[in-house]
Amino acid sequence: MAATLVFVESAEGKIRSTSLEAVAYAHALGNGVTAVALGTVDQPELESLAKYGAQKVLHASDARLDQGIVQAYSSVILKAMQDENADVLVLANSSLGTPIAAKVAVKSGASLASNVVELPSTANGTFTVKRSIYTGKAFSVVELTSVKKVIAIKKNAAELKEVGGSAQVVPFTPALTDADFNATITSTEKATGEVLLPEANIVVSGGRGMKGPEHWGILEELAKTLHAATGCSKPVSDMGWRPHHEHVGQTGVKVAPQLYIAIGISGAIQHLAGVNSSKCIVVINKDADAPFFKAADYGIVGDAFDVLPKLTAAIKAAK
Amino acid sequence: MKILVCITNVPDTTSKIHFTDNNTRFDTTGVQFIIGPYDDYALARAIELKETSGATVTVLNVGLADTEPTIRKALAIGADDAIRVNAEPTDSFYVASQIAEQAKGFDLVLMGRESIDFNGGVVHAMVGELLGLPSFSPVMKLEIEGTKVKMSREIEGGKETLEASLPLIAGCQEPIAEWKIPNMRGIMSARTKPLKVVEPVAVNGSVKLQKFELPAPKGAVRMISADNVAELVTLLKSEAKVL
Ligand SMILES: Cc1cc2nc3c(=O)[nH]c(=O)nc-3n(C[C@H](O)[C@H](O)[C@H](O)COP(=O)(O)OP(=O)(O)OC[C@H]3O[C@@H](n4cnc5c(N)ncnc54)[C@H](O)[C@@H]3O)c2cc1C
Numbered sequence: 001m002a003a004t005l006v007f008v009e010s011a012e013g014k015i016r017s018t019s020l021e022a023v024a025y026a027h028a029l030g031n032g033v034t035a036v037a038l039g040t041v042d043q044p045e046l047e048s049l050a051k052y053g054a055q056k057v058l059h060a061s062d063a064r065l066d067q068g069i070v071q072a073y074s075s076v077i078l079k080a081m082q083d084e085n086a087d088v089l090v091l092a093n094s095s096l097g098t099p100i101a102a103k104v105a106v107k108s109g110a111s112l113a114s115n116v117v118e119l120p121s122t123a124n125g126t127f128t129v130k131r132s133i134y135t136g137k138a139f140s141v142v143e144l145t146s147v148k149k150v151i152a153i154k155k156n157a158a159e160l161k162e163v164g165g166s167a168q169v170v171p172f173t174p175a176l177t178d179a180d181f182n183a184t185i186t187s188t189e190k191a192t193g194e195v196l197l198p199e200a201n202i203v204v205s206g207g208r209g210m211k212g213p214e215h216w217g218i219l220e221e222l223a224k225t226l227h228a229a230t231g232c233s234k235p236v237s238d239m240g241w242r243p244h245h246e247h248v249g250q251t252g253v254k255v256a257p258q259l260y261i262a263i264g265i266s267g268a269i270q271h272l273a274g275v276n277s278s279k280c281i282v283v284i285n286k287d288a289d290a291p292f293f294k295a296a297d298y299g300i301v302g303d304a305f306d307v308l309p310k311l312t313a314a315i316k317a318a319k
Numbered sequence: 320m321k322i323l324v325c326i327t328n329v330p331d332t333t334s335k336i337h338f339t340d341n342n343t344r345f346d347t348t349g350v351q352f353i354i355g356p357y358d359d360y361a362l363a364r365a366i367e368l369k370e371t372s373g374a375t376v377t378v379l380n381v382g383l384a385d386t387e388p389t390i391r392k393a394l395a396i397g398a399d400d401a402i403r404v405n406a407e408p409t410d411s412f413y414v415a416s417q418i419a420e421q422a423k424g425f426d427l428v429l430m431g432r433e434s435i436d437f438n439g440g441v442v443h444a445m446v447g448e449l450l451g452l453p454s455f456s457p458v459m460k461l462e463i464e465g466t467k468v469k470m471s472r473e474i475e476g477g478k479e480t481l482e483a484s485l486p487l488i489a490g491c492q493e494p495i496a497e498w499k500i501p502n503m504r505g506i507m508s509a510r511t512k513p514l515k516v517v518e519p520v521a522v523n524g525s526v527k528l529q530k531f532e533l534p535a536p537k538g539a540v541r542m543i544s545a546d547n548v549a550e551l552v553t554l555l556k557s558e559a560k561v562l
């Protein structure tokens with residue numbers, strides 16, 4: 001069997017953590033792993049993919065690929081699949097990864113599964129994966145019947161463990177045409193230095209109970225202490241208290257952290273849909289009857305303005 | 320300009336999810352169906368474009384006859400006509416192939432970023448690939464100037480602005496437009512607007528459903544006194560092992 005191909009996404013020269021999980025996922029399939037990275041990526045980052053199981057890293061360093069143009073990326077990844085004779089492509093669900101998965105699947109006639117939450121099962125000759133559906137409220141187990149398969153994974157679909165080894169980094173220079181650059185990215189605004197919400201292991205999230213944007217300091221202080229990303233409920237981003245990309249839920253970001261701390265959020269079903277993949281949920285709300293407590297592992301009934309500073313201090317003290 | 324808006328017929332966001340037939344079918348008992356929330360943003364933006372630039376708006380759904388009330392709602396919101404491809408939407412590629420078949424000749428195809436039942440986030444890119452057209456998602460802003468389309472797209476932790484040319488496909492999300500609610504006149508006129516039913520083209524699926532599953536029920540919440548937050552920190556470390 002040819003190695004499994006993994007598309008690894010990078011930002012500012014660094015491989016994204018969800019892509020490391022994709023390498024770990026591919027490694028678990030047992031046929032070896034070839035990774036493909038696009039644009040400018042730091043050499044040590046490429047070499048470090050070996051830690052998670054990559055034996056070979058194709059690097060398409062064409063500077064035009066520094067911008068994530070889906071069409072161009074799909075062409076490069078399809079070519080890598082063909083050159084490497086790979087039957088399976090694994091990548092992380094993301095604003096770039098998911099459409100690439102779709103396009104490569106159509107181009108190569110592969111079975112496609114996105115939103116995959118765990119390693120496949122290959123019992124009795126079938127290849128099945130579990131997907132998250134109904135916005136986290138259920139799962140479906142689907143069989144991928146084509147020889148070729150494209151799998152887009154959600155965070156935590158594979159355990160990120162180091163397996164050692166070394167990888168050969170090979171330049172990859174597929175021909176790209178003007179048609180591959182079918183859009184012009186005119187500007188990018190990106191939060192830098194912060195923990196990204198979809199990738200965060202800990203998320204501290206505030207709702208309307210925080211009363212106004214001027215009160216976010218105590219929430220950010222807690223987040224900083226925990227190296228957490230900050231999130232919010234939909235009304236909070238609708239009112240412009242927080243940026244739109246922090247909005248968690250059915251119509252926002254779906255998070256899957258180890259720990260989700262919800263402060264002053266009532267726990268509407270649409271909000272829960274975005275957080276129910278969290279390993280552990282802590283709810284802080286002044287109303288003991290807030291529906292969120294039913295979905296929580298730990299709860300504190302109390303005023304956010306009183307509890308938050310105390311919690312931040314307690315975490316600092318316990319370090 | 321001709322705009323096609325692809326809509327899903329999905330359970331209301333407050334629905335509890337259950338399955339029947341040995342966990343192989345969605346249980347519709349007591350479930351209210353709505354236009355997919357993201358599709359609703361796409362539709363709202365299409366109606367705005369219709370109002371400002373005289374575009375025509377066609378809605379399309381791949382589904383069986385029971386989706387027609389949802390299609391009529393889209394007509395009541397302001398779409399001019401509708402197409403229903405008479406087939407059960409079993410997998411993304413199947414649906415994308417049906418949409419691609421109907422989408423030829425449209426200048427702009429608007430979809431939702433994601434369906435909230437299947438959560439694929441892939442149909443727009445698949446249709447783009449099938450038709451050889453650019454596709455973008457999730458699009459938060461879309462302005463048309465001649466044949467040029469200026470968009471902003473959400474990316475992890477931020478956004479990017481980009482430009483491309485018509486015809487193209489966009490998967491939409493807020494704040495591209497505000498959801499529209501049908502008024503009485505819209506509801507009346509929707510009854511007589513054309514809704515064409517077409518048969519599907521033959522497509523071989525390569526993803527087969529085996530079964531549905533529900534998440535394991537959540538254990539009881541453990542309450543901690545607001546005067547003893549140190550206990551919470553201890554529990555997060557030693558019991559939950561998340562710190
Ligand atoms: C189609 C659709 C999609 C939606 N998608 C989303 C989504 O993706 N994400 C989302 O979040 N919502 C979504 N919503 C909205 C959702 O239904 C709720 O309205 C929203 O989640 C409520 O936000 P909230 O909890 O911040 O505010 P509220 O419901 O107003 O709750 C505020 C909470 O703060 C508590 N509180 C007040 N003061 C304090 C204090 N001093 N200390 C501690 N607690 C305090 C209150 O007890 C209350 O529980 C959607 C709705 C629809 C119809």
Ligand SMILES: Nc1ncnc2c1ncn2[C@@H]1O[C@H](COP(=O)(O)O)[C@@H](O)[C@H]1O
Binds near residue numbers: 355358382429441442
């Ligand atoms: N059965 C369907 N009929 C019409 N449009 C659909 C259908 N399924 C998906 N779509 C469109 O494709 C988008 C993305 O769907 P998905 O890839 O399933 O997340 C949706 O928001 C719709 O706009």
